Amino acid sequence: MASIAYWRAGLGFALLAVATATAAAADKPDIAKLKAGPVVVVSKRITAFKRFGTEQPLAKVTFRGGLELSSPSPFFGGWSALLLDDAAQNFVAISDAGEWLTGSLIYDGIHPAGVQNVRLGPLLESDGRPIKRSRNRDAESAALASGGLQRGSVLIGFEGNPRITRYQLSPDVISPSGGNLTLPPAAKTMRPNQGFEALTVLRGGPFKGSTLAFSERLFDLRRNHTGWLWTGDGPRTVHLKNIGDYDIADISSLDDGTLFVLERRFRWTEGLKVRLRRVAPEDLAPDQTSEGEILLEADLNDQIDNMEGLSVTRLETGEILITMISDDNFNHLLQRTLLLQFVTKESRQAKARPSH
Numbered sequence: 001m002a003s004i005a006y007w008r009a010g011l012g013f014a015l016l017a018v019a020t021a022t023a024a025a026a027d028k029p030d031i032a033k034l035k036a037g038p039v040v041v042v043s044k045r046i047t048a049f050k051r052f053g054t055e056q057p058l059a060k061v062t063f064r065g066g067l068e069l070s071s072p073s074p075f076f077g078g079w080s081a082l083l084l085d086d087a088a089q090n091f092v093a094i095s096d097a098g099e100w101l102t103g104s105l106i107y108d109g110i111h112p113a114g115v116q117n118v119r120l121g122p123l124l125e126s127d128g129r130p131i132k133r134s135r136n137r138d139a140e141s142a143a144l145a146s147g148g149l150q151r152g153s154v155l156i157g158f159e160g161n162p163r164i165t166r167y168q169l170s171p172d173v174i175s176p177s178g179g180n181l182t183l184p185p186a187a188k189t190m191r192p193n194q195g196f197e198a199l200t201v202l203r204g205g206p207f208k209g210s211t212l213a214f215s216e217r218l219f220d221l222r223r224n225h226t227g228w229l230w231t232g233d234g235p236r237t238v239h240l241k242n243i244g245d246y247d248i249a250d251i252s253s254l255d256d257g258t259l260f261v262l263e264r265r266f267r268w269t270e271g272l273k274v275r276l277r278r279v280a281p282e283d284l285a286p287d288q289t290s291e292g293e294i295l296l297e298a299d300l301n302d303q304i305d306n307m308e309g310l311s312v313t314r315l316e317t318g319e320i321l322i323t324m325i326s327d328d329n330f331n332h333l334l335q336r337t338l339l340l341q342f343v344t345k346e347s348r349q350a351k352a353r354p355s356h
Contacts, residue, residue: 027330028097029075031130031137036121036173039076041103043114044068046338052301058342060295061276061322065111066303066340070332075099075120077330079337081142081156081199081250082309083149088321090149092169093309094156096327098123098130098137100174102149112341123156123167124175135160135192140308141199141250143211153177157196157213162187164196164213181211184228184235190215197308198227198251198261205257205281207231212259212284214240214248224289236286243291246275250310254320257281261292262310262324274298274307276322278344295344305336319343 046066048055070076079101081094093101103118122130123139131137138160145153145166152169166178190196197216202208207229214227224242228235240248246263253259259279266272279292298304305326313321322342328335 028078028134028137029330031075031098031122032132034075034099034120034122034130037119039071039073039101039118039120041069041071041076041115041118044070045111045113046303046340047111049298049303049340050301051303058296060293061342061344064321064341064343065113066338067112067114069115069337069339073120076101077328077332077337079325080140080308080327082311082323082325083142083144083154084311084313084323085149086313088313088315088323091311092142092149092154092174093325094123094139094142096138096140096159097330098139102171112339119172121173124173126176128175133161138195140195140197140216141213143199143201145201145211155181155199155201155211157199159195159197159216160192162190162192162195164199164211181230182234184237186218186226186237187215187228190218194218194247198248200251200253200259202253202257202259203255204253205284207284208257212238212251212253214251216247216249222289229284229286231286238284238286239289240279241289241291243294244275246273249274249308252310252312254312254314257284258312259284259290259292260310260312260322262307264307271300272304272306274304296342303338303340305338307338307340315343319345 049063078095078097079093080096083092089104101120103115106114139156140159141157143155145155154167157164164181167174168177194216196213198214202210211230218226225240227238229238246265249262249264251261261277263275276296277292279290283290307324308327309325311323324340326338328337
């Protein structure tokens with residue numbers, strides 16, 4: 001049976017490699033005539049995290065369950081950012097085709113069981129029309145800046161034409177409301193397809209209220225990841241230690257300033273891998289390099305796909321709920337839209353010290 005599992009995993013690596021290599025902006029839907037409205041989304045429950053082989057307990061997180069999402073709509077896909085409210089029910093997802101998706105999660109006890117009240121629509125320009133140019137639609141990250149998911153302000157990071165734009169949330173539309181954040185000069189060195197992949201507004205800690213953003217892959221002289229923290233003095237450089245040449249996929253923060261980092265890596269010889277790190281609030285500071293604690297590592301033997309969106313929520317039980325969503329590159333034949341949930345306990349272990 002093990003040989004069958006490895007063969008299947010190898011086949012999965014090959015298929016995902018083809019999907020990754022062939023996915024292009026031209027394959028994304030044209031949203032020029034897309035109108036906001038309800039959309040049918042079908043969900044299939046995932047009850048075990050191990051896809052091939054025997055299910056084993058995870059060391060630092062517990063798998064709560066997941067959903068494989070699909071829709072007859074040609075506009076459904078590419079979900080690259082995820083926001084979840086404090087009750088872990090209402091959600092907003094952002095697509096790299098310049099679209100938004102809103103709705104609420106249904107639970108069977110503590111396990112995700114489906115979605116309801118789902119709406120889909122285009123991200124708009126200042127003239128109220130969908131974003132016109134395809135390179136301007138490549139939204140990859142989002143962060144709630146104020147208010148809530150029903151009515152609030154959200155920052156959206158774009159990759160193709162790098163920028164961070166403020167939008168207004170309402171039940172029926174997401175529209176631009178306040179221009180762009182001032183970018184650091186070093187942001188010009190980001191490659192067009194490796195722009196603002198990860199974005200959060202810190203909800204607590206020494207830099208409460210500050211925006212934090214990372215490029216997907218921008219290295220410093222020591223080959224560590226580069227990002228920026230917008231303080232009262234403007235954007236300041238921060239770094240995250242590069243462990244194993246993973247790319248940064250997304251970040252999310254808790255109310256005490258704890259940072260969670262979603263990473264991924266693809267190699268032809270090993271396929272796709274996904275990793276989750278936790279960084280303590282005191283380890284994050286301008287001009288320093290944080291390392292954090294690895295909570296989860298997974299590959300295509302597990303129920304993963306191209307995981308790109310991350311949201312963390314503190315539950316009433318004190319547990320931390322971790323929710324991820326995948327970008328299927330609109331390649332519905334070879335890839336899947338997955339929504340996965342894990343929980344972990346609060347950690348007060350010795351934290352990795354930041355280094356200059």
